[in-house]
Amino acid sequence: MRTSTTRSEKYYILISLILLLALWKIISLIIDADIILPSPENTFISFYNLVITRDFSRILLFSLIRGFLGFMISFFLGITFGFLSGTNKYFGKLFEPFLIIIRSTPIMSIILIALIWFRATNVPVFASFLVSFPIICMNVTEGIKNIDVNLIQMAQVYNINKIRVFKEIYFPSILPFLLAGISTAAGIGWKAVIAAEVLSQPEYALGTSMQVSRIYLDTESVFAWTIIAILISFLSERVIRKFEKSIVKWKG
Amino acid sequence: MALRIKNLKKSFHGLTIFENFDIEINEKEINCILGPSGVGKTTLLNILSGIIDADKGQLSDLKEKTISYIFQEPRLLAWKTVYGNISFVLKNLYNRQEIENITNKYISIVGLKNFKDYYPDKLSGGMKQRVSIARAFAYPSDILIMDEPFKSLDFKLKKSLIVSFVKLWEIDKRTVMFVTHDVEEAALLGNVIYILKDSQPTEIEKVVHINARQIDRILNPQKTAKTKKTLLKYLK
Numbered sequence A: 001m002r003t004s005t006t007r008s009e010k011y012y013i014l015i016s017l018i019l020l021l022a023l024w025k026i027i028s029l030i031i032d033a034d035i036i037l038p039s040p041e042n043t044f045i046s047f048y049n050l051v052i053t054r055d056f057s058r059i060l061l062f063s064l065i066r067g068f069l070g071f072m073i074s075f076f077l078g079i080t081f082g083f084l085s086g087t088n089k090y091f092g093k094l095f096e097p098f099l100i101i102i103r104s105t106p107i108m109s110i111i112l113i114a115l116i117w118f119r120a121t122n123v124p125v126f127a128s129f130l131v132s133f134p135i136i137c138m139n140v141t142e143g144i145k146n147i148d149v150n151l152i153q154m155a156q157v158y159n160i161n162k163i164r165v166f167k168e169i170y171f172p173s174i175l176p177f178l179l180a181g182i183s184t185a186a187g188i189g190w191k192a193v194i195a196a197e198v199l200s201q202p203e204y205a206l207g208t209s210m211q212v213s214r215i216y217l218d219t220e221s222v223f224a225w226t227i228i229a230i231l232i233s234f235l236s237e238r239v240i241r242k243f244e245k246s247i248v249k250w251k252g
Numbered sequence B: 001m002a003l004r005i006k007n008l009k010k011s012f013h014g015l016t017i018f019e020n021f022d023i024e025i026n027e028k029e030i031n032c033i034l035g036p037s038g039v040g041k042t043t044l045l046n047i048l049s050g051i052i053d054a055d056k057g058q059l060s061d062l063k064e065k066t067i068s069y070i071f072q073e074p075r076l077l078a079w080k081t082v083y084g085n086i087s088f089v090l091k092n093l094y095n096r097q098e099i100e101n102i103t104n105k106y107i108s109i110v111g112l113k114n115f116k117d118y119y120p121d122k123l124s125g126g127m128k129q130r131v132s133i134a135r136a137f138a139y140p141s142d143i144l145i146m147d148e149p150f151k152s153l154d155f156k157l158k159k160s161l162i163v164s165f166v167k168l169w170e171i172d173k174r175t176v177m178f179v180t181h182d183v184e185e186a187a188l189l190g191n192v193i194y195i196l197k198d199s200q201p202t203e204i205e206k207v208v209h210i211n212a213r214q215i216d217r218i219l220n221p222q223k224t225a226k227t228k229k230t231l232l233k234y235l236k
C-alpha cells in the first residue's frame, strides 16, 4: 500500500501525459473537425474561457456541494449499517441482498427514478449516495470481519475496558478498509453526480453545462468540462491519500 | 499454597482433550508443562486465563486472579509501536510518569531500547516475541502464563532472556505457568514439571519436583543433567 510517488514515477506520469497530448493532437489533425474532436489547444482556450466566466465558481461549487452531500450521507449511513452488518450476523445476512440489489442497479435507472421522486438539484445527491453507500458499507463490514480475535482475547486477558478495545483495536483495524472504501466511493460518487446533473439539469451544475455545450455542438467546452471533472476527481483522490498516509502511519 | 483445578472436561467437536483432569498450580512457583504437540497445552492455558470456557470442572480460585499471558504468537497491535504495545496494558493502572518508567524498564530488559518507536511490521519474529514478553512482565499480574515464550529466539538471546526472567522472578515471585517443548528450559526453570501424556484425553504422565534455585541451576547447568534425562525418558 505504498502511495508516495517517487521522482522517477513523476517522470513517467509526465511522459505519459505528453504522449497522450501528442496522440490527441495527431488524431485531431487527421480528423480535422473540431466538432468531432477538438484540438488540444482549442480545448485549453475553451477551458480558460470557461474558468473566467462569472458563473464558473458557482457551477463548480454547487456540483461539489451535491457530491459532498451525497458522500456524507453515504459515509454516515455506510458506517452505521456496515457496523451493524459486521457485528450482527443476522442483520448482515438480511441486509446483504439489499446491497447487492443496489449495486446491480444500473446508474441510469437510479437517476431516472430519482428524477421522478426528487427536485432536480437533489437528484445528483441521491444518485451519488446510492452508488457510494454500498461501497462504504461493505468495506466497513469487511473491516470488522477482518478484526483479529486473538487481539481481542489479548485485551481481555489484560483487562482492557470495552471503550478502549473499541478505540484501540476495533477502530484501527477497520480504518484501512474504511479509507479504501472512501477513496473508491468518492470517485464513483462524483461520476454519478455529473451523470445525474446531465439528466436532471439543475440550474448551476457541471453536468448541466456539459449538456448545454453538447446541444450547441460546442465540443471544445464538453471536453473542457470533462477535464475539469477529471481534475476534481484527481485532486480529491490526492487529498484522501494524504489523509490516509497521515493516519495509517504504521504501514509501509 | 496451590490453585487446584479439578475434574476438568473439555472437548472440541467430539474430540476430547481433557476428561476428569486434575492439576495443581503451586503459587509463587514456576509450574512447567511439557508435552507433545496437539496434546492440549494451549487449551489448558486458555481455560486458566478465561479465554475459553471449560465444559466442566472447578477452577474457582482462579477467577479473581489477574493474568499476564505470553501467547504462542506475539499478538501485537500493528498500529502501535513497541512502546505503545507495552504501555497499552498499563494505561488504566498507573499515572503517566509511572507508565513511562515501567515501559522503558521492560523495553531495556528485553534489549529493544533502540527499537522503542518501531512498529511491529519492522521487527523480526524474535523481536516481536520479546515485546510480548516485556508486555507480560510489565503488567502487574498474580499469574504469569507463558506459552513457549522463548521459541524463535537464537541461543544467545534465549539464554540472556532466561537469565533476565529468573532475576525478575526472584524479585517479584509470581505464579508462573510455563509451557514448553524444550527439556532444557523445563529443567532450568521449573519448580514443578508436569509431563502430559500423548493420549486423548490427556493425562499427567509424571510430576517432577526440583528444589534447587533457578539461579543456581543456571550457574551450574551440569546439575540439571539428571533431570533432563528423567524428562526425556518420560517424553519417550
Ligand SMILES: Nc1ncnc2c1ncn2[C@@H]1O[C@H](COP(=O)(O)OP(=O)(O)OP(=O)(O)O)[C@@H](O)[C@H]1O
Binding pocket: B012, B013, B017, B036, B037, B038, B039, B040, B041, B042, B043, B044, B072
Ligand atoms: N478452537 C478449537 N477448535 C477446535 N479444535 C481445537 C481448538 N483449539 C484446539 N483444538 C484442538 O485441540 C487439540 C489441542 O490443541 P492445543 O492448541 O491445546 O495443543 P498444544 O498442546 O498447545 O499444541 P502445540 O504444542 O502444537 O502448541 C488439537 O488437536 C487442536 O486441534
Ligand SMILES: [Mg+2]
Binding pocket: B041, B042, B043, B072, B147
Ligand atoms: Mg500450543
